[in-house]
Amino acid sequence: MNLNELRYIVAVAQERNFRRAAERCFVSQPALSTAVQKLEEELGVQIFERSRTEVTLTRVGARLVEQAQRTLEEVERLRALAREGRDQLIGALRLGVIHTVGPYVLPDLIPALSQVAPEMPLEVEESTTAQLEINLKNGLVDVLLLALPFDVPGIEALPLYDEVFEVVVPARHRWARKRALPPQALSEERVLLLNTGHCFSNQVAEACPEVGRGTSGVSAPGNSLETIRNMVASGSGVTVLPASANSERYRSALLTVVPFTDPAPSRRIALVWRKSFGREKAVEVLATALRSLHLPGVTILPFDAAIVPGIPFTTANAPKPPASA
Amino acid sequence: MNLNELRYIVAVAQERNFRRAAERCFVSQPALSTAVQKLEEELGVQIFERSRTEVTLTRVGARLVEQAQRTLEEVERLRALAREGRDQLIGALRLGVIHTVGPYVLPDLIPALSQVAPEMPLEVEESTTAQLEINLKNGLVDVLLLALPFDVPGIEALPLYDEVFEVVVPARHRWARKRALPPQALSEERVLLLNTGHCFSNQVAEACPEVGRGTSGVSAPGNSLETIRNMVASGSGVTVLPASANSERYRSALLTVVPFTDPAPSRRIALVWRKSFGREKAVEVLATALRSLHLPGVTILPFDAAIVPGIPFTTANAPKPPASA
DNA sequence: ATGTACTGATAGGCAGAACATATCACAGCG
DNA sequence: CGCTGTGATATGTTCTGCCTATCAGTACAT
CATH class of the missing domain: 3.40.190.290 (D-Maltodextrin-Binding Protein; domain 2)
Incomplete structure (x- = not known):
């Protein structure tokens, strides 16, 4: 697991579309796809249901995305602390x-x-x-x-x-x-x-x-x-x-x-x-x-x-x- | 920034010794050293004071380590959610x-x-x-x-x-x-x-x-x-x-x-x-x-x-x- | 004084991760 | 039936992370 993977699933959950999510994360769509797969594999849980027409969150997926967001907020807080401490x-x-x-x-x-x-x-x-x-x-x-x-x-x-x-x-x-x-x-x-x-x-x-x-x-x-x-x-x-x-x-x-x-x-x-x-x-x-x-x-x-x-x-x-x- | 770097600074802060911290993180001491340097560079903040005899936290460093711990806890919580959802x-x-x-x-x-x-x-x-x-x-x-x-x-x-x-x-x-x-x-x-x-x-x-x-x-x-x-x-x-x-x-x-x-x-x-x-x-x-x-x-x-x-x-x-x- | 042990930093090389481009398979729609 | 848009897959390249080996400096015992 790494922070980018968390960013990716949050983006996919928000966009409900891999391409747009990839764009928002400044990576290619395949990179995002494989990263999400890798995370799902690692966690042993399916986060998204992919159909040709739309992407949906599974029940677990919704909770994981929420938690990922919390985690990323903590990271942001850490960055802010560093910014303050830089002076x-x-x-x-x-x-x-x-x-x-x-x-x-x-x-x-x-x-x-x-x-x-x-x-x-x-x-x-x-x-x-x-x-x-x-x-x-x-x-x-x-x-x-x-x-x-x-x-x-x-x-x-x-x-x-x-x-x-x-x-x-x-x-x-x-x-x-x-x-x-x-x-x-x-x-x-x-x-x-x-x-x-x-x-x-x-x-x-x-x-x-x-x-x-x-x-x-x-x-x-x-x-x-x-x-x-x-x-x-x-x-x-x-x-x-x-x-x-x-x-x-x-x-x-x-x-x-x-x-x-x-x-x-x-x-x-x-x-x-x-x-x-x-x-x-x-x-x-x-x-x-x-x-x-x-x-x-x-x-x-x-x-x-x-x-x-x-x-x-x-x-x-x-x-x-x-x-x- | 990545999660390993956060793990590393927490370990160093706890061990107050790069070698022991590296051992606890299952990496070599140089790997840990450079990772910590990289993070300090990225955040633009010195986290540790290194002397030959001992490693000390700077004031900002102490707060950053604390925040890193919080972040890692959130990651752990995410893992736990996945574990629950795995069934x-x-x-x-x-x-x-x-x-x-x-x-x-x-x-x-x-x-x-x-x-x-x-x-x-x-x-x-x-x-x-x-x-x-x-x-x-x-x-x-x-x-x-x-x-x-x-x-x-x-x-x-x-x-x-x-x-x-x-x-x-x-x-x-x-x-x-x-x-x-x-x-x-x-x-x-x-x-x-x-x-x-x-x-x-x-x-x-x-x-x-x-x-x-x-x-x-x-x-x-x-x-x-x-x-x-x-x-x-x-x-x-x-x-x-x-x-x-x-x-x-x-x-x-x-x-x-x-x-x-x-x-x-x-x-x-x-x-x-x-x-x-x-x-x-x-x-x-x-x-x-x-x-x-x-x-x-x-x-x-x-x-x-x-x-x-x-x-x-x-x-x-x-x-x-x-x-x- | 001097040798030994310990510290963290540095150098060089390698393996794997992460990524981009190109392409595929498939559904939906006119 | 062809066109568009979807996510998945294949392949090659770049870069990151890590290893081992070594250095430089301090502390301490002899």
Whole structure:
């Protein structure tokens, strides 16, 4: 049995004539005739009574044709479902994001995205890179927004932007009036950082080896940079934050932001998803929305930027987008 | 799209593994892989996410698989309907029968048939041969029980039995004590017959030309031989009836039945149906039931008896059933 | 590190299904 | 009697569906 055979018997039942039915099915009359015979044979039931003058439905035939119609309707419904699902910008997109990016990106991202893809709500999960990797692999989330490197097989990555690090000190701190600080300076102070489960802490420690090796690095509780910012404001030490964390939204009169001396340490933020994840269009729209957020201290990368951050970003070697878009 | 493809995606969705799904579908893994790809291509939608380690449903995929299952269920329901309809002894059989046969056959036929085919009730229509022919052609009835000849294209006929004619006279009639009468004798009497729309009347007239030509033949009102029997009982004349009309059931003290002299005139009763009518089994059961009714004055015919009555039946030339059944 | 086992995708070849064209057998009608 | 219209049949071609063999990549144990 196949769907064409069902279409054929429905057509014959409606037309009560093999030729016209064949025409309506866009096949030759013999093709239709033999197909109907084959179906009757397979079902072991005569569906039509054929006389030279007219074609009639048998009693069973009438019920079979009715059921065939129902079946074909279900097939049509399936087609309709596929048609609806064809638009990749319909349906929630589950985004995993690291703690040190989420709070500074999502408030602007979500309205921007709902503008360009109103039928694709974001479902956000905030966690550490390690946990996000697990959830991406087992399909609990679709796309990750995190800091490179992220070298995992079966994964596609699209670098979005580089973001410099900045020193944050209490407003009355002796460094508050400095124009810039070299990374080494941090060894002189108590530097509050998230625990080592957070990639950002490790990247700071890497950029400022004194903090990593010496005793100046202090692990703060929780998963939020905002906790640390408040601790700094209350005089518990200094810290290093990614530039996007120092937007107007999060600025405080109690704190002062001091940039690093050139070349400032930075991190490369990227979108990452399973190669097998089919909604490229959704990822593309998400990437475009992220690139156009106008975050402070951030340099948008061209589409072909390297996965590895490479030489820390400076204004001197800022990558240019290719001439041909 | 075809039904196998639907079966395949359901299997993959259940097994979450192409190999196992292929095994369950009794096809090779490549066959299943390409079929699923083909369907995804056709629908323009990704149904599964394939990674090396596992297969996951996309959101659309989940809905499509669900709908595919519904569709396959409808197909299964169609198969079930066919299975039910396969038994040709299920469902009413519409039988057309001539007026001069019905009353003498049906009272015994109906219970006999409901014995061997309880799920095949008879729907009986009693009429003249001409009207029955029309109704058989346009499908209002399925099978006819009538007297031969009945030569119509596209029609199958199965002769069942030969039935002699008998003379019926009032009990005190001068013929009542005769052992037998020659057909010619009828010209001496008023012979009551149905009008010429009834084949039986014509057959009597044919067998006894004197009745047909002369004035002895009298057309009685109505379509029932029983009306005529009563008229004979009340002395309006004599008549000729088929032997089955003179069973115990219809016998009367006011009447006497006198056989014709050998060779007695007779008629050949047959079942007749459209060649395209598919329920041969139903016809066969009906024929068998009719053959085993034990009607008086009736000789059962072998299966290969001629359509034309041929030489009037006598005990001398009685046909024998073939050795091999 | 490296070999083994497992995944799904791909390549090439073959058999059968599905189809088209041409023709037949038959009923109905003028 | 010839003409028209019906569904069935015959024959050849095209294409689909499937097979086996193989590849490419990941996971995992050694």
